[in-house]
Amino acid sequence: MTAAPEIVELTGDFYQDPHAIYRSLRTRGPIHRVRVEGVLCWLVVDYEVAKQAFVEPNISKKVSSPEGQAILAKNGAADMFNSTISDNMLFADPPQHTRLRSLVAKAFASRAVRDLGPRITTIADTLLDEMTIRERVDLLDSYAFPLPIAVICELLGVPDDEKDAFRSWTAVVVNDSATIEARTSAGVSFFTYxxxxxxxxxxxxxxxxxxxxxxxxxxxxxxxxxxxxxxLFLLLAAGHETTVNLIGNAVLELLRDPQRAGRLRADPTGIPAYIDEILRCQGPVHLATARYTTAPITLGNQDIDAGEFIMISLAAANRDPERFAEPDRIDADRDDNRHIAFGHGIHYCIGAALARTEATIALTRLLAKVPVMSLDTAAGEPTWRKSLLIRGLAALPVRLAPPVDFTALTIGYEGRQPSMA
Structure with missing residues (x-):
């Protein structure tokens, strides 16, 4: 038996730069007892141990069950999960999960999903036409946020004359800064619709x-x-959040590396590989959704009792130096980029292909239609959302045109000599 580990307290700095903390934790082992925001859990930070945890038969995802709710409450995590949203295949174990996934997979393999690319392109172009008439925008609000909601409208076949109402409800439902009253009201309208x-x-x-x-x-x-x-709630909650922040994170890295942006603008065939590297290095899901042990297990050489809350850090696992060379560097030419940004095992994200398609088209059209783009430094450095599940920005302020120095232009004009011609 291993000795009881110390509890690592994760502070507010954890959200802004988790990777510095993960680098420190990895030097001490693959799994740690941590507390963050009052939540006590075992946190996996190692790539191979993360994959083991995903397939461990004595780790359950049935957080909506009485047992699951009791375990989450015991560890201070009861408020993290909504029973309406968690009553689906994401939070189910076999055989229920097997049944649900088999049925849903048939729909996701349909022509309605496979042939969505042209509609996503049209939606992206419409949003960009509206966005580019301004000089300063929040790219999340103007582009990354509305695009997935519009795609969900297409997926569900929402009639054109009902799309505005649908988008208004869904925008509130997925907005974690909205009031509880507003989200409840929008949720009721969404459910009824x-x-x-x-x-x-x-x-x-x-x-x-x-x-x-x-x-x-x-x-x-x-x-x-x-x-x-x-x-459908899962499609909205999970599919929307991941795509919004995948687009936002990908654009942020291009704003920080204009040369890379120029190369991708000149050769868009490199965008899918770049998106996949963003998924690894700056993926939109920070910690995988909740799990708990149903029996004593040993994970990463650590003995863990039954009834313990397990969190798997996809962000940490995907930057494990034992698995990826120079893990903190974005390298779209990696020979082997088998990241676990979409999970692993039976719960591998069923919408992974759609998310990749949306992000690839979103970035391709953005680079094609916006030739000049930079971070709006007047708005300050972008900050990360305070979320255990989502790795995404609070806002992404950008300038869509270079600033014009009118003083320099005036000086240049006044300094000219009149022509004698």
Missing amino acids: LTELIAKRTDDPRDDLLSELIIAKDDDDRLDQQELISM
């Missing part, structure tokens, strides 16, 4: 993901209405 839309698509299927989810079946098994609504 989805119930009505499911009824319409059941009677009149279309070529969209919602129709595919409704008709997807395995023998005589189908998703029931509650499972459908939970899946």
Whole structure:
């Protein structure tokens, strides 16, 4: 038996520069007992141990169960998870997870999802046309945030005359700075709308993901209405957040490296590899969603009792120097970039291909339509959101045109001699 480890207290600095803390923790071992924001858990910071934790049969994701809720409450994490959102395949174990994923995978493999690229391009171009009439913008608010919501509208087949209302509800539901009252009200409206839309698509299927989810079946098994609504909430909550912050993080690194931006603008074929390296080095998911032990286990040479809360740091695992050479450097030419930004094992993100497609198109169109872009230094250095689950910026202020020095122009004009011609 190993000795009880000390509890590492993670302070506010953890959110702004977690990698400095991870480098220190890795020198002392692959897994640590930590407390952050009152939450006590075992934190995995090692690539191989993270993969082991993802597939360990005695680690469960059923956080919405009475047992799961009790364990989260015991470790100060009860408020981290909403039962409506967690009642889906992301927070399920086999055989329930196996059944749900099999049904949902059929829908995600449909033509409605595979052929979405041209519509994403059109949506991106429309947003960019609106954005580029201004000199200063928050790129998250103007582009990265509305793009995935518009794509979700397309996926679900929301009619054009209902899209504005749909976007207004969903924008509030996924906004963690909105008041509880506002989010509750928007959530009720969203739930009611989805119930009505499911009824319409059941009677009149279309070529969209919602129709595919409704008709997807395995023998005589189908998703029931509650499972459908939970899946749609998951699509909104998980699919939206990850794509917004993948786009934002990718753009931030290009703003910090204009030469790379120039190369990708000249040769967009390199953008998919760049997106994959952003997923590894600056991915949008910081810590994987909650897990807990159902029996005593040994993980990373550490004995862990049953009923313990486990968090896996994707951010730390993907910068493990034992797995990736020069892990803190963005290198889109890596020969082997098998990161775990989308998880590992049975819970590997089912929307990974769609997220990559959205981010690739978003960046390709941005570079094509915005020839000059820089960080708006007047707004200060970008800061990271205070979130355990999401690694994303609070805002991304940019200038879309270089500043004009009118004083220099005036001096230049006044210094000229009149022509004698």
